[in-house]
Amino acid sequence: MNQESNEKLELAAKFVNSTAAPIFLTGKAGTGKTTFLRELAVKTHKNYVVVAPTGIAALQAKGVTIHSQFLLPLGSFLPVKEPEGNYTDQYGFYTQHTLGRRHPLNKIRKSVLRSIDLLVVDEVSMLRADILDAIDYRMKSVKGNFNQPFGGVQVLLIGDLYQLPPIVKDHEMAILGRFYSSMHFFEAKALNQSGLVYLELDKIFRQRDEVFINLLNHLRDNQLDAEDVRLLNKHFRTQEEIKEEKDCITITTHNYKADQI
Structure with a gap:
């Protein structure tokens, strides 16, 4: 990579190291997103974990799936405290109430999440807003900090919104539509107050033609x-x-x- 590429990636590293703000790192294919992720270990002093929405994406990112790390049940998350029965009688929905009572984290996952300062989510175009809010609730619970998004842990969201979108079925959207105008990750309640630092890598280096x-x-x-x-x-x-x-x-x-x- 040339100097211009490195300057962009160094800027991204500075935002990670010197702020606690949520960051959305994006760019076309070949602009250096994967390179940045693979070099993150030597670019940051923060303890972090890498997760992704699917198994293939997690393997590519050398991380684990979101559902595995956070022990989320299959289905849709409603960002409320009450039981899901207050909103629907359909199967496959859960709330903060049911997540905490029926699907608690085990000791190993709690230990990992308590130790991190930074959560990296790769292939974020596929991440649904409700799942990001479920992550937010998990992190707040683990950190014992309900006053800050993600319990005070910084999130680095990496991906390209021109690529695969989140998948939501019509019957799910009928319920989730009460809480979200769309299912893209940036609609998550957890990001409403904090906003996002937007960083775009705009020069393609993988292809020279x-x-x-x-x-x-x-x-x-x-x-x-x-x-x-x-x-x-x-x-x-x-x-x-x-x-x-x-x-x-x-x-x-x-x-x-x-x-x-």
């Missing part, structure tokens, strides 16, 4: 023009031509298609 970078950016922004289409069509191959290609990587949308291949 300027024509390809421009094409990717146009696709990302849904602004493809005729020249972009022409460039893509140059690489089109028929099914017969594909058979003659060597060392091809096939990208599919579903597991069953990958299994068939």
Whole structure:
């Protein structure tokens, strides 16, 4: 990476080390988000853990899943103290009340969370607002500090909102819609008072081909023009031509298609 890249990442490290504010570190693919995360251990004096919404994302980030670290039940979290029965008779919802009584943290997880100053969440585009509020309640309980978001622990949220969105079913949104205008992480009640420090890494370093970078950016922004289409069509191959290609990587949308291949 060049000097401009390092300056951006050093600025992000300074925000982590010198503030307690929640931080949203974002940027396009190839701008250095993963590099920053992997070098965090030598850039910060703070004790931290890394979590992610899914197993694949957690493996990539060398962390653990949110549900595993915080022992969250499957379902939707309602950010209230009362039992969920006050809001719905549907299965799959829980509140602060049920989280504390029916799903307590074990000693190991309590010990880990009590020791940290910084919580890092990777692939935050997939993180639902209600799950972030569940994390907030867990951290407040563990730290014994209900006056500050996340019990006084700083959160570093890393991801790209142009990538995978949070998944919420219609019947869940019918209930969650009473508390959230959308399910994106930044709608979490925990962030209402604190706000977010927004840091964007805006230069792509993974890819050097300027024509390809421009094409990717146009696709990302849904602004493809005729020249972009022409460039893509140059690489089109028929099914017969594909058979003659060597060392091809096939990208599919579903597991069953990958299994068939």
